[in-house]
Amino acid sequence: MKGIKRLAQHLDISIGTVSRALNGKPDVNEETRRRVLDAAALLGYAPNQAGRSLRRGSTNAVGFMIESNDETETNSDNFFLGVIGGLTGALLKHNLDLVVLPCSVNEDPHDYLQRIVARRLVDAVIISATQRRDRRIDLLKAARIPFIALGRTGGPDEHAWIDLDFEGVAHKAVARLAALGHRQIAVAIPDNEINLGYVFRDAFEDAMAHHRLTVDPSHIIRARSSEHGGYTIGNALLAMEKRPTAIVLVYEMMAIGLYRRLNEAGLTPGRDLAVVGFREGPQSQFLSPALTSFRMSLRDLGIGLAEGLLATMPAYADQFPQGFVHKLWPMELVEGESDAMVIGR
Amino acid sequence: MKGIKRLAQHLDISIGTVSRALNGKPDVNEETRRRVLDAAALLGYAPNQAGRSLRRGSTNAVGFMIESNDETETNSDNFFLGVIGGLTGALLKHNLDLVVLPCSVNEDPHDYLQRIVARRLVDAVIISATQRRDRRIDLLKAARIPFIALGRTGGPDEHAWIDLDFEGVAHKAVARLAALGHRQIAVAIPDNEINLGYVFRDAFEDAMAHHRLTVDPSHIIRARSSEHGGYTIGNALLAMEKRPTAIVLVYEMMAIGLYRRLNEAGLTPGRDLAVVGFREGPQSQFLSPALTSFRMSLRDLGIGLAEGLLATMPAYADQFPQGFVHKLWPMELVEGESDAMVIGR
DNA sequence: CTGAAAGCGCTTACAG
DNA sequence: CTGAAAGCGCTTACAG
Structure with missing residues (x-):
């Protein structure tokens, strides 16, 4: 018994x-x-959860799908853990459990999610690492599973999403650099199909145009989102005949490799090349020079995702009547020393 | 229908x-x-997983409990994602799903695990961040849930565990520093109750004794396992009248903050103070100077954990007849530039 | 306020 | 080789 x-x-x-x-x-x-x-x-x-789920027809659990590929495994920082902290706290208030569902590198993300959904492992899903065209969205819509995406896609917006404010970052970074006299500004974007690369590039070009600055095509540098990618960016910059005076990075950890490469060449970040990083991390202020970057609360982002998701779940929609959330998460510039140089006229 | x-x-x-x-x-x-x-x-x-679980009496899922407290959220880097990558791959071969169970900072880890276990959410569990005296072990034993711990406890070893080879790291680090002529060697350990701090301190003292070196009590420095902790270690070192010539860090990210503090004081790591980091990360070789640290495969550790866990599960024990695994995970020294100094006689 | 019973979606011994 | 039936642990309309 x-x-x-x-x-x-x-x-x-x-x-x-x-x-x-x-x-x-x-x-x-x-x-x-x-x-x-x-x-x-x-x-x-x-x-017993199985007995309860079977009878109720719901699991009381929310899934957070993350993809663990070589790149995220070797390079990802604390991003997910922070978001997870916010998510668990916010969901706990509504007696929902968060389970993180890591998709193996050996499995297609779409197939993985399909299996999870068909088995009714969770009541609702948060997906991340959105592709420009992401079939998972169609899958979730067809299955009528409530979901929210962390990251935009290129497609229509008939679902909830929250994304970082790449536009704001690009505009603030370019405005700051332009005010310091920079005219040749480069940008580093990831060399994969994740949508954020496209978004950031567009935002950067838009910001440059706004300041009547032209973007040299060779100044759009694709690299891996990693420390190593930063090092290769350094190589690319050093090899240029017409080197930019500033660079905006799409991933803050790139700064580590870029700093290293500049140091090896006898150049100093913030004096010979202005560097602006992306998200402020625990390292930003402890690097030498401290990295100018953008601050946001991962925990609050997690809470925002939880609330955006609850709004799509019929059982909670009355408490969160906002409908489909489409939100650009604000990021606030934090001045460091890595772009503390003024370009003469 | x-x-x-x-x-x-x-x-x-x-x-x-x-x-x-x-x-x-x-x-x-x-x-x-x-x-x-x-x-x-x-x-x-x-x-449907609920129907199947209810009938079969098992869930086909393995839980990986992680604790997301302030410290891990801001500081634990890619460690978990790497291990998760190895785990999912190894478990997938046996048709087991991995679900990551993040314990909210608002909840007691013991209570959280008790709930998970009582609800039969998973068939087996991997726990991490083991405390010196960890009640979760007793809970899992009493409930007869197969489990493996990532990390030792201070108690008896009647369960499976895998831990990093802190002893090996301490011995290799001290041997290397001693050979370079260092006699005053400090160690940085975390300022919390996680067992690894105790283990590492003991291993360090043992290694020092082995080389007939005495440990100055003030050279055992407790700090947060973070970049910021590294900075405070720098402060502590600079304030000492009898400063050590070398330091071994229990967490590699401490190097970032320590480098910064030394730079501010006009000192250079690897010239004025030898620094040995712990685990090699993607940044180690891109820091200036490159950090001497210890290499291990997170993916292989994940695979090892999966196999050690399968050995404790009745349904798989015949395929993995090793019984309770007690394993120190080897770590291999990678020479950097951060301890490239010789102490004169 | 409480109990008895149905039924959620499966798997599996059993009968044929 | 296939079908009918029992039952896993719950929740919930329904009867009293």
């Missing part, structure tokens, strides 16, 4: 009453409820 | 036969099996 039957037998009442007491139904004698709750705590009872 | 019933109706056979065909039971006509498999693929059918 186990589970709710054992608890009921122990208390000598029916399993129905135990269940109602545990689930806070109103039609239970308060004395009975107290006895049930006490016994449950004593015996460490928690309802 | 949905699920297996719909599939059976579509094929005009019984759900029992559909189930047997899908699950590879031998007593099914091959023609029938093919039809079932084709239809399942066509309709995107995958068995």
Whole structure:
């Protein structure tokens, strides 16, 4: 004998009453409820999730799909853990569990998600690393699974998403550099199909145009989103006949490799080349020179995602009536020393 | 109509036969099996996990519990993602899913795990961030849930665990520094209750004794496991009247903050103070000077954990007959420039 | 306020 | 080789 039957037998009442007491139904004698709750705590009872899910038709769990490929494995910083912290906290308030679903590098992300969805492992999903054209969106829509995307796609916006404000970052970075006298500004973007590279490039070109600056095509540098990618960017810059005086990085860790390469060439970031990083990390201020970058709260982003997701779940939509969230997450410039140089006229 | 019933109706056979065909039971006509498999693929059918779990009494899922506290959120870098990559791959071969279970900072890890276990959310568990005395071990033993710990505890070893070879790291680091002439060597350990701090300190003292070097108590420096912690270590070192000539860090990211603090004081790592980091990360070789550190494969560690866990699961024990794994994961020294100095006699 | 019963979607011994 | 039926642990309308 186990589970709710054992608890009921122990208390000598029916399993129905135990269940109602545990689930806070109103039609239970308060004395009975107290006895049930006490016994449950004593015996460490928690309802079997499979039994409950099967009966209720929902799992009480939200899935956060992450892809662990070589690039994220070797290079990703603390981004996901921070977001997860915010997510768990916000979902816990609504008695929802977060389970992180890591898609193996050996499996196609679309197939993986399809399996998860068909098996009804979770009630709702957060996807990340959105591609420009992301078939997972169609899959989730067809299956009518509530979801939110961390990252835009190139397609229509008939779903909830939150993305970092690449436009704002590009504009603030270019405005700052332009004010310091820079006219030849380069940008580093990732060399993969993740949508953010396209978004950031467009935003950068738009910002440059706004300041009546022209973008030299060779100044748009594709590299891996990693420290090593930063080093190769350094190589590319050093090999240029017409070297830019500033560069905006799409990934802050690139700064480490770029600093190294510049140092090897006897050049100093912030004196010989202005460097603006992307997201402020725990390292930004401890690098030499400290990296100018953009601040945001990962925890708040997690909370935002949770709320945006809840808004798409029928059971919670009345508490979060915002509909499909389309949000650019603001990022605030933090001055460092890495672009502390003025270009003479 | 949905699920297996719909599939059976579509094929005009019984759900029992559909189930047997899908699950590879031998007593099914091959023609029938093919039809079932084709239809399942066509309709995107995958068995409802709650129904299956309830009937089978197992979930086919393994949980990896991680704690997302302020420290790990801001500082634990790519460690977990790398391990997760190895885990998913190794478990996928046995048709087991990995779900990552992040314990909210608002919840007690023991209570969280108890809930997960009582609800039978997963068949087996990997725990990390082991405390010196970790009640989760008792909980899992009492519930008879197969598990493996990533990290030792201070208690008896009647369970499977894998831990990094702190002893090996301490010995190799001290041996190398001693050979370069260092006699005053400091060590940085974390300022929390995670067991690894105790283990590393003991290993360091043992290594020092082995080389007949004495450890100045003030040279055992407790700090946060972060870049910022490295900076405070720099402060502590600079304030000492009898400054050590070398330091061994328990967390490689501390090097960033320490480098910064030394630079501010006009000192150069590798010339004025030898620095040995812990785990080689993607940044180690791109720092200036490159950080001497220890190499290991996160992916292989994940695979090792998966195999150690499978050995504790009755259904897989015959394939992995190693019993309770107790393993120190080897780490190989990678020479950098951060300790490239020789102390005169 | 409580109990008895149905049924969620599966798998599997059993009968044929 | 296939079908009918039981039952995994819950929740919830329904009857009393």
